[in-house]
Amino acid sequence: MITLREGSVADVPTVIGIWGSAALARDPHFVPPEDFKRRVIHRLSLSGSVLLIADEATESVGLLMLAQACADYGAGPPIAGIAHISMVAVMPTHWGRGIGRTLMMAALTRARSDGFVQIQLWVHDDNARARRLYDSLSFSDTGESITDHQGNPIRRYVTEILHGVP
Numbered sequence: 001m002i003t004l005r006e007g008s009v010a011d012v013p014t015v016i017g018i019w020g021s022a023a024l025a026r027d028p029h030f031v032p033p034e035d036f037k038r039r040v041i042h043r044l045s046l047s048g049s050v051l052l053i054a055d056e057a058t059e060s061v062g063l064l065m066l067a068q069a070c071a072d073y074g075a076g077p078p079i080a081g082i083a084h085i086s087m088v089a090v091m092p093t094h095w096g097r098g099i100g101r102t103l104m105m106a107a108l109t110r111a112r113s114d115g116f117v118q119i120q121l122w123v124h125d126d127n128a129r130a131r132r133l134y135d136s137l138s139f140s141d142t143g144e145s146i147t148d149h150q151g152n153p154i155r156r157y158v159t160e161i162l163h164g165v166p
Contacts, residue, residue: 001056002054002055002056002061002062002097002099002102003054003055003056004052004053004054004055004102004103004106005052005053005055006050006051006052006053007044007051007052007053007063008044008051009041009044011051011053011060012037012040012041012044014053014060014063015040015051015063015087016032016036016037016040018060018061018062018063018089018090018091019032019036019063019087019089020032021089021091021092022089022090022091022092023089025092025095026124026127026129027124027126027152029150030150031150033149040065040087043065043067043086044065046067046068047068048067048068048114049065049066049067049068050065050066050067050107050110051063051064051065052064052065052066052103052106052107052110054090054099054102054103056094061090061091061093061094061099062089062090062091062094062099062100062102062103063087063088063089063103064085064086064087064088064089064103064104064107065085065086065087066083066084066085066107066110066111067083067084067086068082068083068084069082069083069084069120070084073146081115081116081117081118082116082117082118082119082120083107083111083114083116083118083119083120083161084119084120084121085104085107085119085120085121086121086122088100088103088104088121088130090103095129100130100133101133101136101137104133104134104137105137107119108137108159108161111161112161112162116161117160117161118158118159118160118161119139119158119159119161120156120157120158121134121139121156121157121158122146122154122155122156122157123154123155123157124148124152124153124154124155125145125152125153125154125155126152131157134157137159138159138160139157139158139159140157140158140159141155141156141157142155142156142157142158143155144156
C-alpha cells in the first residue's frame with residue numbers, strides 16, 4: 001500500500017536517490033546538475049513549499065515538490081496564484097503502478113486548498129510517460145520550450161484549478 005507524507009531536509013538523500021534513479025532509467029546519458037542538492041534544499045526553504053513522498057512499507061518510492069511559482073524560470077519574484085510542480089519522480093521498479101498519478105492528485109488537492117488558481121510544470125520533450133500522465137490530468141502544453149542543464153528541450157505545461165469541484 002502506498003502512503004504519502006510530507007518530507008523535509010532530512011529526506012534530501014532520498015530525493016536525490018529517487019530522482020536520480022528515475023532520470024537515469026529514462027535517459028542513460030543523464031547527468032544530474034552539479035548544484036542539485038543545493039537546489040532541493042533551497043526549494044524546501046521557500047515559504048509554502050511541500051515535498052510529497054510516496055512510501056511503500058519502509059521504502060520511499062516516489063516524490064514531487066509543490067511550491068509557489070516564480071518569474072524568470074524560478075529565479076524571479078513569486079507569481080500570484082500560480083503553483084509550480086517539480087521533481088516528479090518514481091523509482092523505475094515501481095513505474096506503471098499509479099504512484100505518479102497519486103502524487104499529482106495530492107499536489108492538485110493541496111494547491112487548490114492553498115488557494116492557487118493554476119499549476120505549471122516543465123517536462124522533457126522525450127518523456128512520453130510523464131506527458132501522458134499530465135495530459136490525462138488536464139494539463140496543456142503551452143508551447144513554451146527551454147533547455148535543461150544538458151541542453152535537452154523541456155516544455156511548460158499548465159492546468160487551471162477549479163475551486164469548489166470535489
